[in-house]
Amino acid sequence: MHMPDKLQKDFADIVPELGRHEEDIFVSKRSWGAFANTDLDSRLRAMGVTQVVVCGVATATGVEATARQAYELGYNVTLALDAMIDARADAQQYSFLSVFPRLGETGTTDDVLDLVERLR
16 A cells, blocks of 8 residues: 555654653664664663663564563563553453563553652
8 A cells, every 4th residue: 555655654753742852762673672682771771770661562562572571681660551552452461461460560651650750
């Protein structure tokens, strides 16, 4: 299917609603997880990061792979369940119920933001 140029969107573009900051870290994934074959781990460690919040598109593949990699690297993992989507509802439910509780804490985006605010 061909889309007119004005409708085409690069999937690496960050939507303005996310409030991009100059200090944000961007990596180009070349596999399912954001840590594999990228410098994300070394950059986060250099900043002293120990906690990551994971969300995104393709819950049962990209999001789950990133969460697994973060867990295996020793990060404290939080998963914002309402900030994920997957074309396969059954796969997403499996991740939510069977995988994510073993990798870290789960909650909503509001839960995560409330916790961050309380810790300030």
